[in-house]
Amino acid sequence: NAGVTQTPKFQVLKTGQSMTLQCAQDMNHEYMSWYRQDPGMGLRLIHYSVGAGITDQGEVPNGYNVSRSTTEDFPLRLLSAAPSQTSVYFCASSYAGQVEPYEQYFGPGTRLTVT
């Protein structure tokens, strides 16, 4: 199993440009999420999905869109990049445990710089 994969690893954007960060998992996990990691702030949840066709907002969703058309893929779209979106982005997936929470598996991250 490849686990959780993310592309690209690095990206530089100009203010106002749009792009899509790709995330895929091959573990048949129902739950997928996107986090951003900033120094001194830990990981903050951007958007998450509990299954194909179902998405919801996390704590910092502004400026980002997601969709989940398949179980495997969960792309994150930046609509109009801003310098405040400079960050490291992590995708994670897990089984959606109804009783016992399952661990999240994280991708290697995408380091995004917006100039």
Add this chain to the structure above:
Amino acid sequence: AQSVTQLDSQVPVFEEAPVELRCNYSSSVSVYLFWYVQYPNQGLQLLLKYLSGSTLVKGINGFEAEFNKSQTSFHLRKPSVHISDTAEYFCAVRGPGGYQKVTFGIGTKLQVIP
């Protein structure tokens, strides 16, 4: 609402010395607790988790954590650290029942000094 406080942003420790990384949480309901580790330029991976039962939880790489409900703490410990333990450690909390969001602490950077 739930929250996590990691009291130390950086912890330097000499190789083979013991270490404790502190984590306190706040929640109005019972919670599940996790410790994740992030090695440089990598994603996070699970070290250990507390779901229920014994309050002393053993994880990978010789780490363990103790759940203390009265003090709302979940401190991570290792009796003897190695250079390879240099990493950032995140405490996380999740509420019970169905799907619940996970809240992460801001992280503690452990620097092991040779």
